[in-house]
Amino acid sequence: MRVLVVEDEVRLAQTIRRGLELEGFVVQLAHTGTEGLWAASEERFDVIVLDIMLPELSGYEVLRRLRAKDVATPVLMLTAKDGDYEQADALDLGADDYLTKPFSFVVLIARLRALLRRRAPQQPALLSAGDLVLDPARRTVRRGDVALTLTPREFGLLEFLLRHKGLALTKIEILRNVWDAHYDGPENVVEVYVGYLRKKIDAPFGRTSIETLRGVGYRMVDPDGQPDHESSSTPG
Structure with a gap:
């Protein structure tokens, strides 16, 4: 899930990011x-965390302009102000939730996940390919009856696929x-992590879930019913 955090306090922004x-x-x-x-107008995000007190344009003005452009991305407002009028103003402008600083990080995560659930009720509770099952809410992965342990990056890659x-x-x-819109490192980091995933989700079970498409990229397939594809594929 992609999140845009608009926060002028650099240290706080980095803490939220980590x-x-x-x-x-x-x-x-x-x-x-x-x-x-x-960023919110030009790119797609699943949710936006937006501070109210910002340089150049306030969070209120950012929100107003986004809604005027019909950008419907859920927005959680952050503010150091604690008052009914501030909260009412944010909600009236189109905010979906509101959190006052200082806040509990546990609460922030819970609020964001709640926004995502409300915005995307049509998404399945579980994601699967054959007997490979990922539970986004509980952040668990299993192959049949075997629980698998993935790093956060591996989990994000598998969820996206x-x-x-x-x-x-x-x-x-x-x-x-899965990485970042502004990632400027080598593209082969994707190959590395696909390799890590295959060793955990496929190799021990004799399956092939992630198909390599030469000159294109990758495709998640159902290992129990892979269709024939015209494009050439390899396990590498």
Whole structure:
């Protein structure tokens, strides 16, 4: 899940980012209202964490302009102010939730997950390919009756592949959604992590869940019923 955090306090923003990444979120930061407005308008996020007191444009103004552009991404407002009027203003402008600083990180995570559940009730509670099952809410993965242990990055990669099962995904698409929209490292990091996943979810069970498409990227397939594809594939 991709989260945009618009917060001008750099230390707080970095703390939020690290905490969310440990929970499996892909996080992009913006430190001014103008930067946040541009990112939220031009890119797709699952949820936005938006501070009210921002340089250049306030969080209120960012939210107002986003809703005027019909950007319906859920927004959780952050503020150091604790008052009914501030909360009412945020909600009237189109905010979906409101959290006052200082806040518990546990509460922030719970609020974000609640927003995601409300916005995407059509998404299945469990994601699967054959007997490989991922539970996004409980953050568990199993192959049949065997529980698997994945790192946060491996979990995020597997979740993204499962949510797009059967579709060809390029390395760039995977990097933007599992790493970061501004990741500028080598693309072969995707190959490395696909290799890690295969060793955990396929190799011990004699299965092939992640198909390599030469010159394209990867595709998650159902190991119990793989279709024939015209494109050439390899296990590497």
